[in-house]
Amino acid sequence: MDVNFQNVSHVYMKKTPFETLALKNINACFRSSSVTAVIGRTGSGKSTLVQHINGLLKPSAGVVTVGGHRLEARTKRKMVKTVRSHVGMVFQYPEHQLFEETVEKDLLFGPKNKGMDVAEIQKKLPELLQQVGLSETLLERSPFELSGGQMRRVAIAGVLATNPEILILDEPTAGLDPQGQKEILELFMNWQRAYQPTTIMITHQMEEAAAFAEYMYVMEDAEIKMQGEPEAIYAQREKLQEMDLDIPEQVQVLQQIERDSGIRFPHYKLSPAEAADYWEHAVQNGDVPYV
Amino acid sequence: MFENVIIGQYLPGRSFLHHMDPRAKIAAVLFLIIVIFLVNSWNGYALFGAAAIAVYFLSGVPFRYIRKGMFPVFILVILTFFLHAFFTREGDILFSVGVFSFYEEGIRQGLFISLRLLLLVYFTSLLTLTTSPIDLTDALEQMFSPLERFKFPAYDVAMMMSIAIRFIPTLLQETEKIIKAQTARGADFNKGSMRDRMQAFVSLLVPLFVRAFRRAEDLAYAMEARGYNGGEGRTKLRLLVWGWRDTLCCVLIAAFGVVLLFLRQ
Ligand SMILES: Nc1ncnc2c1ncn2[C@@H]1O[C@H](COP(=O)(O)OP(=O)(O)OP(=O)(O)O)[C@@H](O)[C@H]1O
Numbered sequence: 001m002d003v004n005f006q007n008v009s010h011v012y013m014k015k016t017p018f019e020t021l022a023l024k025n026i027n028a029c030f031r032s033s034s035v036t037a038v039i040g041r042t043g044s045g046k047s048t049l050v051q052h053i054n055g056l057l058k059p060s061a062g063v064v065t066v067g068g069h070r071l072e073a074r075t076k077r078k079m080v081k082t083v084r085s086h087v088g089m090v091f092q093y094p095e096h097q098l099f100e101e102t103v104e105k106d107l108l109f110g111p112k113n114k115g116m117d118v119a120e121i122q123k124k125l126p127e128l129l130q131q132v133g134l135s136e137t138l139l140e141r142s143p144f145e146l147s148g149g150q151m152r153r154v155a156i157a158g159v160l161a162t163n164p165e166i167l168i169l170d171e172p173t174a175g176l177d178p179q180g181q182k183e184i185l186e187l188f189m190n191w192q193r194a195y196q197p198t199t200i201m202i203t204h205q206m207e208e209a210a211a212f213a214e215y216m217y218v219m220e221d222a223e224i225k226m227q228g229e230p231e232a233i234y235a236q237r238e239k240l241q242e243m244d245l246d247i248p249e250q251v252q253v254l255q256q257i258e259r260d261s262g263i264r265f266p267h268y269k270l271s272p273a274e275a276a277d278y279w280e281h282a283v284q285n286g287d288v289p290y291v
Numbered sequence: 292m293f294e295n296v297i298i299g300q301y302l303p304g305r306s307f308l309h310h311m312d313p314r315a316k317i318a319a320v321l322f323l324i325i326v327i328f329l330v331n332s333w334n335g336y337a338l339f340g341a342a343a344i345a346v347y348f349l350s351g352v353p354f355r356y357i358r359k360g361m362f363p364v365f366i367l368v369i370l371t372f373f374l375h376a377f378f379t380r381e382g383d384i385l386f387s388v389g390v391f392s393f394y395e396e397g398i399r400q401g402l403f404i405s406l407r408l409l410l411l412v413y414f415t416s417l418l419t420l421t422t423s424p425i426d427l428t429d430a431l432e433q434m435f436s437p438l439e440r441f442k443f444p445a446y447d448v449a450m451m452m453s454i455a456i457r458f459i460p461t462l463l464q465e466t467e468k469i470i471k472a473q474t475a476r477g478a479d480f481n482k483g484s485m486r487d488r489m490q491a492f493v494s495l496l497v498p499l500f501v502r503a504f505r506r507a508e509d510l511a512y513a514m515e516a517r518g519y520n521g522g523e524g525r526t527k528l529r530l531l532v533w534g535w536r537d538t539l540c541c542v543l544i545a546a547f548g549v550v551l552l553f554l555r556q
């Protein structure tokens with residue numbers, strides 16, 4: 001499903017002294033089955049942006065189009081619900097949304113609400129748990145006796161259980177150690193490859209965006225300040241630094257090698273070993289002088 | 292979702308009223324509440340009305356906030372008015388509608404009681420609109436501290452109040468967040484069968500309580516770890532300062548009370 005923003009603005013607490021313009025005339029497009037990252041410093045409007053996609057927020061002005069459905073300021077609730085049933089959203093600290101007596105019941109909460117075939121999904125739950133890195137023996141346990149990391153995985157599984165066509169990740173790795181962050185990201189990458197949902201990922205860490213996204217939006221002060229493929233974004237280092245965003249170390253290293261030797265890497269997602277291989281090939285072919 | 296909830300109804304500002312000592316404001320409001328029950332003449336209410344308008348200009352609060360705050364009471368006011376108008380049978384008959392006759396005294400009583408209610412709510416809402424909740428609790432603590440001699444735990448009550456007030460915005464935020472998360476999972480809090488809606492509310496309340504208890508525990512540990520042991524000998528970071536405005540206000544209000552006494556019939 002495609003998602004399109006046309007001149008979307010959003011104002012919080014309209015007509016009070018606390019009025020905040022959180023989105024200013026946003027135009028953006030998220031292609032079907034693609035992975036897009038939205039980055040920007042805290043308070044720049046990222047969460048506000050994505051909450052328009054499943055109608056948690058309505059635009060103050062402009063239109064959001066989700067797979068042919070138009071969401072506007074005066075869109076009816078029923079329509080919003082239809083759109084919502086195609087969208088899965090993982091929030092920051094998703095483990096706070098667990099509430100059922102058993103993991104199994106919690107996983108079925110979403111599918112039940114969205115009117116899906118619960119019996120069918122129930123059969124697939126062991127597989128789903130495995131996909132998020134948990135053992136199926138947890139199904140009968142209470143979500144509140146699990147460890148923090150397990151709780152987060154259960155919550156994520158609860159969103160994935162509906163197999164959404166659009167998957168929104170609002171900093172799902174917040175508060176995890178680097179190893180945990182990597183594992184959760186990999187989990188989403190594998191899911192994306194297998195089921196191909198349109199994925200929109202918010203982060204304020206460039207590393208995460210770099211590893212995953214095909215396209216990037218950079219937000220600042222309620223506006224989209226930069227957009228493009230990660231490579232194009234990384235090339236504009238100064239502009240990024242103005243927004244307190246750092247290019248991932250790995251990309252910095254590859255860029256430095258490019259500058260020093262004149263080699264051009266195909267993309268910056270190369271692991272160090274892959275980069276070394278590429279380098280060796282290039283030297284053997286005589287494309288770059290040996291330094 | 293809670294965009295229109297203004298917490299504690301406090302509106303930050305820099306008006307005359309905002310700069311006043313909360314103790315003076317509380318005392319003034321208490322005094323006004325008492326004297327308003329002494330007023331029994333049109334002149335008295337006219338004077339009270341004039342005072343209300345003057346205070347409005349001193350408060351710098353936009354009118355629509357006051358209107359919004361007063362709206363719920365309006366229904367009560369209208370109800371009381373009609374109760375009095377219907378059931379008081381004194382004085383001359385003013386006019387009749389069908390079997391109902393409206394007596395002069397009934398209308399008068401109805402109007403007086405309604406005005407009393409309105410003014411009461413008006414002054415108390417101005418108090419909360421111009422005083423931050425923390426200032427209010429500080430002031431209440433000081434005003435109640437003489438009662439500590441009679442074993443009234445003024446300090447602890449004030450501490451509890453300020454903790455509760457401190458966590459209202461946090462709880463509201465949390466509520467909004469969980470509502471959003473469950474809504475994204477397809478829960479519907481407004482429509483649907485009774486069963487579905489119950490389920491939706493459970494999905495909100497359970498996480499909310501779990502988090503609230505956890506937070507209370509964390510806070511208790513944090514306070515203990517920093518050596519908190521009650522109010523004994525504790526000094527304050529924020530001192531209440533009594534200024535010229537406050538003295539002026541007290542003098543004016545006392546004079547106001549005296550004039551009202553003379554206007555009594
Ligand atoms: N419910 C709300 N009510 C009022 N203002 C809000 C609300 N939510 C967000 N805002 C304001 O809107 C702006 C954008 O907030 P948003 O949550 O979209 O930022 P963000 O980019 O997601 O930040 P973070 O990285 O911290 O999650 C901020 O200035 C914030 O204060």
Ligand SMILES: [Mg+2]
Nearest residue numbers: 046047048170
């Ligand atoms: Mg956010």
